[in-house]
Amino acid sequence: MIQLPLDLDAVRNFVMIAELGSFTRVAEATRTSQSTVSLKLKRLEERLGARLVERTPRYVGLSPQGAAFIPHARALLDTHDQALSSLSEARGRLTIGISDHVAGPELPSLIARMNAQDPHLLIEIRIGSSGDLLQRFDRRELDTVIVRRHDGRDDGTVLADERFCWIASHAWQPRAGTPLPVATMPEPCGVRVLAGKLLDEAGIPWTEVFSGGGVAAVSAAVMAGLGVAALAPRMVPLGSVDIGPRLGLPDLPSLPIVLHSRTRDERAHAAVEALSMAYRVVLRS
Template identity: 40%
Template sequence: MRTLDLDQLRAFVMAADLRSFTAAGTCLGATQSAISLRIARLEERTGRRLMARTPRSVGLTPDGTRLLGHARAILAAHDRAIAEMTGGAARSTIRLAVSDHAAGSHLATALASLRLALPLLAPDVVVGLSTTMRDAYDRGEADAAVVRQESGRRDGTVLFADPLAWAAAPNLDWDGGEPVPLVALHGACGVKTASTRALDGAGLPWRYAFLGGSVSALQAAVRAGLGVGVFGRRHLPEGCMPLDTGLPSLSTGNVVLHCRLDGEMRRVLAAAFRGAGGASRRSDDGP
């Protein structure tokens, strides 16, 4: 009778979520080759090819897609059993302050990675502006913060570079002779400051066409054709393209981790958010 190995299933789910053997290995404390070997052995056990691997991409085959739901259920049942048998003694809470511009729609991928790497972790997460999240961390209200850093402060662990880009929907009714209709967040925002400074430096007039309270609200406004938004290239709204002509170039900021925790927790946090950022930009693992 064939049995499925939990470590192999965990590697498979992590690689499927992150679309990268390297990122999966970082989250699980293993090398890229070790993750590849675990998945290869899982394929041997199932007698099915589960992942399509090329030098430029990692994806699921139809058999891999069918197995993924079962794999998640098996791991969840295992982790619940461990939690119940230990009486929840091993469960821990971590307070996370996460910038919307740093994580945005990729927060789910990072949290999934955390769950797989530390199944008994109970994250307590708040999301907001980078300055607000960094201030919360400085006041001791968060154990760790993941924020976007444009300029000035240079501490923290750099997770990845995130270049800014102008974005607009194809139905935007605007020509270059009018003030740039800017879509931006309420309040003090490093991305908003970078965009207005770039426009002022280029001598281009601009106006606020929409102010919102979240990156998802800005994405919706840009998709609706209300104006031009500025996002990290990982967060370009669906159906919208970067505007590479007619507007000034923008800076490349860093997404950084501030963390007062040491050891395994710091490593796993960095890997989870770095992996989510990397998975959104590329799939770089071959066989």
């Protein structure tokens, strides 16, 4: 029987390896080195007397012992975090604005991660355009925003640069002699303005065939075969293709994703740090 207590930091490191499937991503998320991640795992394995992770140059996965241990590891961390949260009498509040071009399909899991870290922190999330969210942040209506870099501003912390490209459904075909059909979000969406400017400068005729109130609506229009859209690849479902090279469309730049925050409360700051580190991993993967 194991007598000495486990190192919770090493257990948390193991759970992150299992969730992210990469020593590199864990190192980025925790702002440490791959060697540190490997060392923590090695010490935990030595402590348990079992190999938890199987690792090759192209694969990182759980061993049978690791698969058996992972639910207990998560339960141990949950109990620890709940014990710490129970000491806080006041329920904190954190209001976060996330650009529709940033939120993405990973948002539910990222919210769950923040809630697991501090279940007693009330988190409010607002989705909107980068420009609108920045204005609300400046009016102190939001504590934190994660947005695409806005023209004329150089403040905030860059989390990563995200690649954009011209997306169309796999079955979509252009019609000769007609303007390029483009699905967009309405102005003042900065990505819409940029895409239109690049097409105009390249002398490519285009027409707006769909205006959606969010990236999900624009993606749906693309997958329905209405036309093309300037989107980040992670935002669209399977069955879409980058059609820019085939049509000779102008290259879309990688756009900086920026964090603006004024959180002072320790709990809120920790939640923002967890969210920003998770986004760094998502945006760079």
